[in-house]
Amino acid sequence: MRIGNIILDGPAVAAPMAGVSDRAFRELCRGYGAAMTYGEMVSCKGLLYHDRKSKELLAFGEGERPIALQLFGDDPKLMGEAAAMVMEHRPELLDINMGCPAPKIALNGCGSALMKNPELCGRIVEAVVKASNVPVTVKIRKGWDEETVTAVEVAKICEQAGAAAITVHGRTRAQMYAPPADLDIIRQVKAAVKVPVIGNGDIDTPADAARMLEETGCDGVMVGRGALGAPWVFREINAWLLHETVVPYPSVTERMMVMLKQGKLACTYKGERVAMREMRKHAGWYMRGLHGAPAFRAKAGTLTEYADLERLAAEVIQANTL
Numbered sequence: 001m002r003i004g005n006i007i008l009d010g011p012a013v014a015a016p017m018a019g020v021s022d023r024a025f026r027e028l029c030r031g032y033g034a035a036m037t038y039g040e041m042v043s044c045k046g047l048l049y050h051d052r053k054s055k056e057l058l059a060f061g062e063g064e065r066p067i068a069l070q071l072f073g074d075d076p077k078l079m080g081e082a083a084a085m086v087m088e089h090r091p092e093l094l095d096i097n098m099g100c101p102a103p104k105i106a107l108n109g110c111g112s113a114l115m116k117n118p119e120l121c122g123r124i125v126e127a128v129v130k131a132s133n134v135p136v137t138v139k140i141r142k143g144w145d146e147e148t149v150t151a152v153e154v155a156k157i158c159e160q161a162g163a164a165a166i167t168v169h170g171r172t173r174a175q176m177y178a179p180p181a182d183l184d185i186i187r188q189v190k191a192a193v194k195v196p197v198i199g200n201g202d203i204d205t206p207a208d209a210a211r212m213l214e215e216t217g218c219d220g221v222m223v224g225r226g227a228l229g230a231p232w233v234f235r236e237i238n239a240w241l242l243h244e245t246v247v248p249y250p251s252v253t254e255r256m257m258v259m260l261k262q263g264k265l266a267c268t269y270k271g272e273r274v275a276m277r278e279m280r281k282h283a284g285w286y287m288r289g290l291h292g293a294p295a296f297r298a299k300a301g302t303l304t305e306y307a308d309l310e311r312l313a314a315e316v317i318q319a320n321t322l
Contacts, residue, residue, distance in 0.1 A: 001035070001196055001220045004135025004164040006066055006092050008220070010035035012209060012237045015200065015224035016070045016095070016139070018102070022278070024265035026064050028258065029227055033234040035220070036066045041097045041105075044073035044082035058089050059269075068093035068137065071128070072100060074109040074120070080127035087133055093164075094132050096124060098154065099141040101173045112173035115154060116144045122157040129162035139167040139200070142185045145174035155189045155197075167198040167222050177225070186216040198222050204233070206240035213241070229285025231258065252290065252320040256313035259286040263309045276303045283312065292319045 001008045014021065014029040016038035026037040039057060046054030060067050069091040073079045079096070086094055098121060100111030107113070114121050121138070129136045138158045143149035155166050168189050170181030181201025190197040199218040203209050204226035212221050227233050232250055239245040250258070262282060266275035283300035287293040296319075299312055 001198075003093060003137060003196055006036075006135060008035035008066065010234070010238050011213070011220045011241050012203075012234050013198065013220060013222050014038060014227060014234070015222045016041055016068075016097070017224055018100070019278075020228065020282075022266065023060055023064070023269050024262050024275075025231070025282070026067070027061065027265060028231040028262055029234060030064050032232045033238045034223075034227075034231075036068060036092070037064055038095060039067060039069045039091075041070045041072045041100060041111075042082075042086075044071050044075070044079045047071075047082045047085050048078060058086060060089070060091075066092035068095045070095040070097050070139070072097035072105060072110045073124070074114065076120075076123040076127035079124050080131040083128045083131040083136075087131075092134060094128065094134055094136050095167075096128055096136065096138045096163075099139045099167075099169050099173075101141070101176050106173055112141050112144060115141055115150050115173065116148055118150055118154045118157050121154050122161040125158045125161035125163050135164035136162060137165040137167065138163050139169070141169045141171060141173055142175075142182055143172045145172050148172075149185070151185050152188050152192045155193050159193045159195050163195060165196040165198065165219075166193060167200050168218075170199070170201040183212065183215045186212070186218055190217045190219075196220065200224065202226075203237075206237045206246075209237045209241060229259075229282065229288055231262075253317050255286055256317055259283060260309060260313055263306055267306055272306055273304070276305060276309065279303055279309060283309065287316065290316060290320050292316070 014034040014037040021040050042057045098114045105111035142151050168186045186199045196219040198220045199212040200222040203223045209221045236247050239247045263279050284297040287296045
């Protein structure tokens with residue numbers, strides 16, 4: 001898949017997920033074969049007001065390349081100014097968030113609320129493209145609700161304004177993350193534009209990725225929740241789509257070692273106190289499907305030190321090893 005002058009080495013990319021897709025998680029996904037990762041969405045106003053947190057969200061390591069940094073906002077002028085600031089970090093791509101359904105984003109006119117105003121979407125893309133020296137992409141949803149399904153219109157307008165690729169999540173904002181993603185709307189977008197289209201929604205397994213590609217004709221897939229507690233999903237998807245090979249699912253010991261690696265990286269980048277607080281949810285995801293998972297998730301919710309994570313991993317391995 002080629003986006004502007006960037007050539008990706010695989011079919012699956014790691015989604016931008018607020019509060020999840022930090023540097024430690026991205027490094028794991030990239031290490032397991034994600035063709036590209038996306039940084040957590042950053043407020044254009046936060047950047048322009050020199051908010052410390054917003055600036056921190058733009059940090060990434062050289063080993064993560066290629067990486068897309070993502071902005072959100074509803075003012076073309078401010079988005080253009082923020083895009084110019086992002087260029088200082090030298091990402092491979094700059095993505096515009098037009099799909100976030102979170103109330104604090106959407107109810108302030110940003111994220112998925114933009115799906116109600118296709119003309120504004122075009123003006124935002126035009127301003128960001130003008131300020132950027134890397135390809136600009138957009139991430140959209142099916143629409144705002146079933147009465148406002150605007151994905152095809154927004155995609156065409158964004159392409160005309162200079163977008164180099166479009167990611168489509170097959171649900172409206174009203175649907176949030178249920179029911180199952182609508183693959184037909186992704187197919188319609190793919191048929192309507194010439195730039196690459198990435199399909200997003202319900203990609204948990206290699207079979208899900210294959211179905212997305214087959215039924216929509218899209219150029220690649222974006223994995224979000226399917227990678228939570230399972231960054232190796234990219235290895236599995238690549239093996240099947242590129243080589244029709246089934247990769248054995250990681251053992252409990254390997255899963256816990258990956259969890260510990262993520263925790264160690266998080267401590268390096270954020271400090272132990274912050275890292276362990278944020279690892280509580282990640283550790284819970286790593287417990288899915290394991291014997292004793294409810295109790296282990298409860299323990300994960302009390303993590304305060306890296307040593308706590310080590311003890312938890314040891315307990316899980318012991319409880320799940322014959």
